[in-house]
Amino acid sequence: MKFVLKSISKNSGRLGQLRIKESNELATPLLMQTTKGGSIPYLTADTFEMVSNEQQLLQLTLSTMDQMAESLAQWNRPLSEYVGLPGHNTMLLLRDPCEATPAGGNDRDVVPLFTRRGKESLTATQYMDMVAKFAPDVYQGLCDADTNPESTKKRVQKSVDRTERFMDECYALHAKEQRLANSTLLAPIVGGYNTFARTQSIKHARAQPATSYGGYILEGFHTNGLAATALQATQLLPIVEHCLQQLEDDKPRLMPGAFTPLLTLELIRRGVDVFDTSYAYCAAVNYKALTFNYTKGAEQQTAFLDLTDEAIKEQFTPMLNGCSCLACRKHTRAYIHHLYKTHELLGPILLMIHNLHHYLGFFAVIRSSIADDELSQLIDLLRLQTAGVNMDYRIEANSKVVSKAGLGKGFIAAAAV
Template identity: 90%
Template sequence: MKFVIKSISKNSGRLGQLRIKESQELATPLLMQTTKGGSIPYLTADAFEMVSNEQQLLQLTLSTMDQMAESLALWTRPLSDYVGLPGHNTVLMIRDPCETTPAGGNDRDVMPLFTRRGKESLTATQYMEMVAKFAPDVYQGLCDADTNPESTKKRVQKSVDRTERFMNECYALHGKEQRLANSTLLAPIVGGYNTFARTQSIKHAKEQPAGSYGGYILEGFHTNGLAATTLSAAQLLPIVEHCLQQLEDDKPRLMPGAFTPLLTLELIRRGVDVFDTSYAYCAAANYKALTFSYTKDAVQHAAFLDLTDDEIKEQFTPLLSGCTCLACSKHTRAYIHHLYKTHELLGPILLMIHNLHHYLGFFAAIRSSIAADQLPELIEHVRLQNTDAEIDYRIEANAKVISKAAMGKGFIAAAV
């Protein structure tokens, strides 16, 4: 994996080019496509081509794909071919950023892996053996990321110590696994919201021989799922800035999680390079279409359109005026609300198409703003949306009840 900085600005962050193997260069700040079980949520490969036909970086998660390891051990073609999305690059991560990761199960020499079948425990050796079966283009090192803003100092220090033990084995085994010869390892940086612990984690990574890893993944800030949308910028940003000041410029920095658009912009301004689409999924899973504006206009915008609101049942307009996605070009708010009411499978498909299209456009606007050194102006526009108060981008679980007969069909049933 090769990463090159194209431009860097104190006010607007940095632009880069990421090349994985012999693929085309991917522009950063970059949006990884979050998957579940190897598939983009709600969408087939053909449906996703209606969103984008450009090369993507697929975010695969071990917690949703561990059952595929045995068959993948016999697979000789790229991992992206196996999941039905050929031609794309792959990043294998441990946890699903779309769902809350349960706490606990942190024994000394094993890491808990929460799958659909329940909790499993992996040693560092077992983890590397499993990763070798997947043979992804990029993968994260094993780490204890079970920390959040409420974690105690003792829990934070344990996460750092356990991660160091795990990574000592990962570094040693990375060069020995033949199936990982062309894979890039990401060094995890953990330590919760403790600057001393974060510095200790960074120091351990930088002590490794040159070429041991190709980038960084900053973990341990949240428990994934909707929790990431509620993080306090005042609490998170100083810790992230503290970490980034100690990292080399020529290695990409990843931060998984459903960060709000506003927090994402602030992280980009400080130098984070790669994010994922879990925010777009979390909105869709809770019946919300993204409607915030990332282009300057004089119209007031809301963060979301709630498709469960009865007031839109006779609104024969697109989800978002001016949007060119398939959902907005061919269908109306009233029709998609009808799909929700009747539990039709097409409903979440159209909603996910819109949200992904909108978020990809958002990142294209971010790159353009950085190139023009105008990211602060974009941040202010996203913050206020031409209103007098800061927009709330947090996603709350939709508490509306769906009958048991509709469970598992179309729009998912929200927990109450």
Template identity: 55%
Template sequence: MKFVIESISKSSGRLGHLVQNETERLFRTPMLLQTTKGGSIPYLTPEVFEYITKEIPALQFSLSTIDHMTDSLKLFNGSFARYVGYPECLSLLMIRNPCEFTPSGHNDKDTVPLFTRRGKETCTANRYMDIIEIIKPDIYQGFCDADTNLDSAKKRLVKCIDRTAQFMDICYERHQNSNILEKCTLFVPIVGGYSMFARSNSINHAKSKGGNAAGGYIFEGFHNYGLSATEVGATELTSVMTHCLKELPVDKPKMMPGAYTPPVILELISLGVDIFDTSYAYCAASNYKLLTFSFNLTDAENANMEPFLDITTDSLKEDFTPVLVNCCCLTCKKHTRAYLYHLYKTKELLGPILIMIHNLHHLLQFFNVIRTCIGEDKLPDLIQLIKLQGRDAAVDYSIKPNSKAINISDKDKNFAIAKNGL
């Protein structure tokens, strides 16, 4: 995988692209990875995803949701992307699922916990690298202990740094000595919570031991995924990230996984972060929310938009307007708010499908505008619009568990139950 920086703006971040090794296809950055669960985009088939965009997607897979596939993959004559129905996509493998809240604890000396469909399991660095050689993704995350957040104690930070260094020593050796992984790119994890000192220690190890192996960097340990990522504030995060990015090579891509809010994403892009994922769209959809925030700079003065539309609101049952009047997604072109409310009340399978179609389309359009604003050096204007939405005070983009969740007897029937931050 090759990363090319096209331009750098003093106040608006940078534009670039990733070049896929096999096909030499370009994927523009800042980039939005499509988060998957069990190898599939939540609620959508590949055919339905084509209603959102005709572009070849970049997909983010997580070991915690595909670990059960590894035995059959050994017998499959083809790539993992082809195995799950996206033969031409760019694939990136992570350890944890950014859509789901990951419980703290359960850390042993030589293993990392995986919360899978079969319950909690453990994985060693060597087993992880064995799986990487089976899956052969375009990009994979280095094995790490990222069990930290804003409240983590100093002792936990020290342990996560030491254990990650121990794991990554194994990953570096296996990556550099493996003929199978010659075309796979390693994203080195940078951990350490919100401590600049701890993050610097993680960076120093990455530069001293993995300088030649590193194809990029992935920043972990700011939250426990799921809805907890939407609670992360820009102030604390940007101060740590500013410090980290100054210590890392400029010519390597940087990734921030998790359901960060649009204002936080924009602040990170302005600092030089290149890759994000769509877990924010899923977290909103699984709590019955459609994304409605405005990113139209030509009509910024009249924005005054809410970040979400909650389809459980009873007043929508006679609202026969689209979710967004100017949106060209399949959901807004063909269906009304009242119909979506009806699908929620009747627990129809089509409901979450239509919500996810809209949310992914909205985020993809948002990133198109971001890249345009970077090229025109207007990202500060977009940051101001997203933050205020035509108001005098900042808008709250965090996602709360929906209080009108379907009762427990309906669990796993189309709409998800709000539980553990989801």
């Protein structure tokens, strides 16, 4: 993997080109496509082509795909072909950014892996053995990232010390494993919200030979899922800025998690390069269509359209006026609300199509805003969407869900709260 920094601005962040394979170049800031079990949630490969036909970086997670390791050991073609999305690049992470990761289970020599079958414990050797079977284009090093804004100093220090031991093994095994000869390792930076601990983690990574890893993944700020949408910028941004000032410019920086659009812009302004679509998924699974405005001159919008709202049952207009996605061109708010009420699988499919289309368009505007040195104006636009009032982009869990029986199958009926 090679990262080329094209431009950098104090007020607008970085523009770059990420070359994972020789013939593929991805523009940064980059939005990875979050997957579950190797598939983009609710969408087939053919359906996703209706959202975007551009080259993508697929974010795969070991917590949703670990059961595939044995069959992948016999697979001698690219991982993207195995998951039915040939031609795309792949990045393997340990945890699913869409779902809350339970706390605990860490020990001196193991990291917990929470799968559909329950908790498993991985040593660094076991982890690298599984990664070698997947043979992704890019993967993260093993780390103890079980920290959040409430973590104690002792818990934070343990996460750093354990991560150093895990990574010493990962660096050594990466150099020896033939199946990982064409894979790039990302060095994890942990340490919770403690600047001293973060500096210790960075120093350990930078003490390695420059060729032993190809970039950084900043972990340990949240417990994934909706927790990432509730992070306080005043608490997170100083820690991230402290870390980025100590990292070299010619390596990409990745931060997984469902950060709000406004917080994402602030992270980009400080120099983070790669994010994922877990925010779009978390909105969709809670029956919210993304409707915030990121285009100058367009009409003011709210952050979301709540598809469980009875007020839209007779609104025969698109989810978002002017949106060119398949869902908005072909269907109305009233129809998608009807799909929600009748538990139809088409409902979340259309909602996911819209949310991914909207978020991909948002990142295209981000890159053009950086090129024009206008990221600050975009931040102001998102902050003050409606009559000069600060917009709230947090995603709240849908309180109208009766049961979880239909999750993953279609919309669930609403009941009076």
